[in-house]
Amino acid sequence: MGAGKTTVGEVLAERWGVGFRDTDADVVAAEGRAIADIFVEDGEARFRALERAAVRTALAEHTGVLALGGGAVLDPDTRTLLADHVVVFLQVGLADAVQRVGLGSSRPLLLGGVRARIKALLDERTPLYTELATLVVPTDGREPAEVAAAIEARLEEDTRA
Numbered sequence: 001m002g003a004g005k006t007t008v009g010e011v012l013a014e015r016w017g018v019g020f021r022d023t024d025a026d027v028v029a030a031e032g033r034a035i036a037d038i039f040v041e042d043g044e045a046r047f048r049a050l051e052r053a054a055v056r057t058a059l060a061e062h063t064g065v066l067a068l069g070g071g072a073v074l075d076p077d078t079r080t081l082l083a084d085h086v087v088v089f090l091q092v093g094l095a096d097a098v099q100r101v102g103l104g105s106s107r108p109l110l111l112g113g114v115r116a117r118i119k120a121l122l123d124e125r126t127p128l129y130t131e132l133a134t135l136v137v138p139t140d141g142r143e144p145a146e147v148a149a150a151i152e153a154r155l156e157e158d159t160r161a
């Protein structure tokens with residue numbers, strides 16, 4: 001949340017001339033309602049099930065850049081689905097994340113104290129992100145285009161190695 005997955009994913013896809021897809025947008029399109037509404041009306045578990053299905057479908061039919069939601073990897077089946085893919089973990093510190101997401105209410109898990117909620121989510125999820133990532137890229141103090149360029153450079157280094 002606020003790491004820049006959606007923003008940097010779009011920049012990267014444009015840079016590479018490939019398609020971009022975001023599982024949050026896929027869930028919203030399939031359900032015809034906002035993510036915040038899904039959380040309020042049906043709960044987080046239902047959202048995770050919809051998200052798991054969206055990740056499965058996107059990985060099967062999409063060949064470009066795919067952005068996931070920040071909590072997607074909480075689902076064990078989703079983690080398994082990611083096993084053979086290049087997975088980039090966009091690292092963000094508390095201060096930059098808070099600044100980026102502001103006080104917008106479109107992220108239901110941030111309701112009730114943005115700073116404290118982001119800290120709790122970062123503490124809880126960072127071990128999972130690190131475990132799943134094939135590439136870890138810091139984003140603090142970097143513009144989305146710089147982050148996209150850093151991902152590209154690191155992937156090229158890996159290809160040469």
Ligand SMILES: Nc1ncnc2c1ncn2[C@@H]1O[C@H](COP(=O)(O)OP(=O)(O)O)[C@@H](O)[C@H]1O
Pocket residue numbers: 001002003004005006007008067070100101139142143144147
């Ligand atoms: N590297 C960055 N520097 C500054 N702002 C950023 C950066 N990456 C994303 N943003 C901004 O932060 C907000 C959240 O970005 P977003 O791409 O939706 O993150 P995520 O998909 O990881 O939640 C957006 O307003 C976006 O413009």
Ligand SMILES: O=C(O)C1=C[C@@H](OP(=O)(O)O)[C@@H](O)[C@H](O)C1
Pocket residue numbers: 001002005006024035068069070071072106107108109
């Ligand atoms: O961290 C999370 O659990 C969530 C992150 C959101 O996506 P972004 O990480 O793209 O904001 C979205 O999937 C939903 O609000 C839940």
Ligand SMILES: [Mg+2]
Pocket residue numbers: 005006007022024067068069
């Ligand atoms: Mg996003």
